[in-house]
Amino acid sequence: TKKGKQGTPAITLNASGGVQNIIKRLDLANAAQWAAVNNQAYDNAGLPRQPYAANLPAGIDTDWQKELFKQGSVQDYNLGFSGGGPQSSFNVSGGYFKQQGTIIGPQFERFTARVNTGFNRGRLRIGQNLQLVRANQTYVNNAPFIDVVRELPVIPVYDPTVPGGFGIGNNNAITFATNPVASQRLLNTTSTNNRVLGNVYGEVQIFDFLRYRLNLGLEYHGFRDQQRRQYGIWRRNDATTPSYFGDDQGNELFGQAENTLTFDKSFGLSNITAVAGYSRQRRSFEFTRGVNFGYGTGPVYYWALDAGTQTPQVIGSSYVNTKESYFAQLTYDYDQRYLFTAAYRNDASSRFPASDRHGNFGAASVGWRVSREKFFEGLTVISDLKLRASYGRLGNEALSGPYGASYLYQGTINPNVNYPLGTSQTIINGATQTALASPGIHWESRNTVNAGLDIAFLENRLTLGADYYVSRTLDALIAPAISLTLGNAGDNPFQRIGKIENRGLEFLVGYSDNRKAFKYGITANLSTLHNEVQDVGTNGIGQPNFFIAGPSGITRTEAGYEVGSFYLYKYLGVYQQGEAGIPAGLQAGDAKYQDTNNDGVINEKDRVHTGRVFPKIQYGFNLTASYGGFDLAVFLQGIQGNDVFNNTKYWTDRIDQTGNYRTDLNPWSPTNTGSDTPRLVAAGASAANNSQYNSTRWLESGSYMRLKNLQLGYTVPQAITNYVKGISRLRIYATGQNVFTATKYSGYDPETVGGTAGILVRGLDEGQYPNVRTFTLGIQAGF
Helix, strand or coil: CCCCCCEEEEEEEEEEEEEEEECCCCCECCHHHHHHHHHHHHHHHCCCCCHHHHCCCCCCCCCHHHHHECCEEEEEEEEEEEEEECCEEEEEEEEEEEEECCECCCEEEEEEEEEEEEEEECCEEEEEEEEEEEEEEECCCCCHHHHHHHCCCCCCCECCCCCCCECCCECCECCCCECHHHHHHHEEEEEEEEEEEEEEEEEEEEECCEEEEEEEEEEEEEEEEEEEECCECCECCCCCECCEEEEEEEEEEEEEEEEEEEEEEEECCEEEEEEEEEEEEEEEEEEEEEEEECCCCCCCCCCCHHHCCCCCEEEEEEEEEEEEEEEEEEEEEECCCEEEEEEEEEEEECCCCHHHCEEEEEEEEEEEEHHHCHHHCCCCCEEEEEEEEEEEEEEECCCCCCCCCCCCCCCEEEEEEEEEECCCCEEEEEEEEEECCCCCCCCEEEEEEEEEEEEEECCCCEEEEEEEEEEEEECCEECCCCCHHHCECCCCCCEECCEEEEEEEEEEEEEEECCCCCEEEEEEEEEECEEEEEECCCCCECCCCEEEECHHHCEEEECCCCCCEEEEECEEEECCCCCCCCCCCCCCCCEEECCCCCCCCCCHHHCEEECCCCCCEEEEEEEEEEECCEEEEEEEEEEECCEEEEHHHHHHCCCCCCCCCECCCCCCECCECCCCCCCCCCCCCHHHHHCCCCEHHHEEECCEEEEEEEEEEEECCHHHHCCCCCCCEEEEEEEEEEEEEEECCCCCCCCCCCCCCHHHCCCEECCCCCCEEEEEEEEEEEC
């Protein structure tokens, strides 16, 4: 939406380039360290040692992080041309962005072009905004940040004796971890996206106080996703996967027409603005997928659906949804002293059944600028003081997931499901239900009450803001897990599960001073959050009603707790020598858990709600400063008081698993009784199984403070740039992103944790791609 300015046309050039790296590497065992731990675990279990642990293979000591991670790069270029006259303006720009990932495989490339124009003549204003985008992306496959910590250092990256040529382990070193290099090399998943985004608008000033505006918007998205799977194996005991090719093509078209009529007039000290409008949206989607198998056992360089040895299978789908809205807003103030705003809208969405298609939403706010009262005139220290309060109800129907954009109240069936059958692994075609209907679904609504104040001192150089809010989501639309016996092969359907409340405080303080040559500004913000489920409806499982989510049900959502509250066994350390009550089959040094219901048996009934999914505090700090031609920008951000289930550590610390270990494992032993890490004992012993529970043992503090952005720039004085004809401005800068992180979290990154089950699993580290550290150099020039 950037427009040109009246006067001489201007050209701008922004260019930057830099490098990116994984911020942190975990301390994992090398071959000798792995063998020492593994041998002790098998000795303690009374099992024969693994051959590769008893006798290390010559010349193999794979550092999987070194093999997978690499230095990435980033480039960003933008060229713009703008100008205008008394009755017109234009802005034309183009850009190119390229990013090479910090692990083998992923990369991203984007081309952009923009054209914005505006014209005015008398009481008429017209204009348009157009943007063209083409993006090419290669994706990450599987879960490389889990695989890289599980794979054994005694397994080579490449093994010519294995189909596909990658090391996967054997009976000499048993593991079921995925070779992370193989999963990125054998499968190439790419996406090409072409987007056209634009709008045209016209505005007529009917009277000085009344204007009409028509805005027509269009967005086209054409995509093509391809999966090229070379022949080969990337995990031990997997069947040799035949090479296959998947080709997905489709397009999405979104259109919107919005009409608004605006009344804006003052009556003495009273100022009134009223807006009434009508809009209509339409979104259509078409998708076709083709897949074929059998492209040979060697490297494949030509991919086409008809080049496979089997009959290509093709499926497709399409949908159209619409939304119609009527809305109005009234804003009134008296002498900028007494403030009032009210808004109302009625939305109808085709995503819901006809009986529940309409939603009514509204908001109102009041404000009192106390500093404009006569009794306040003598208080020169306070520059401004405003008290305010608001209430609003918002609606939500833009849900995520594959069915979030279609008809939520209808089920779908996939008639082309592939299943490898028998020892020959022949691909057989079948059908299954991919989405269950949710006939009672309707608008999700959120009611929010807010009260706050804004105050300024020292001629507005020092500003303070404070808010208290309570937000309640009614009929929350969430997709919890459902019983497998229902036969749903796709994602879980959305359901109305009840009420969720969020409440907290928000504070903002700022100080700026631009009176002297050294100019600076400082802002800091802090917010608190308390999240609580008040009702989960009647569609869950168990009494009281609840929903479980995550691997082995590590979270449980029920009334009185957070959404996605951790629901774990409480880890009490290890049994000590001579301790009474050690269960049969266990011994000193084995894992110990709380018997919550005191029935003498550790089972699902002993799980407890524990930890915090949502942080108690979130905060941020901004600093900008300039002196002469130099400028500095600093952004620091952090959270405090939340916990993370470290699934990466879960795999490295479980001795019953056939994976690698941390170098600082520090297990209990008769000579190391102060450790709370269970003794080494391999799979096959009951103690090993006792250590695998999803417990508070894997729960860690997710608090962190991070220097998110640091930029130092220098603008060349105009007295120097004047010597170069045509240059009006020249600035060079250096930027660092994610420069520094202070945290006790032992995983890759406490900031990127989440889950695949949406809000029902928020604090789970499943090996998500971590933030990367970036250093760039750039130049900004004006001509």
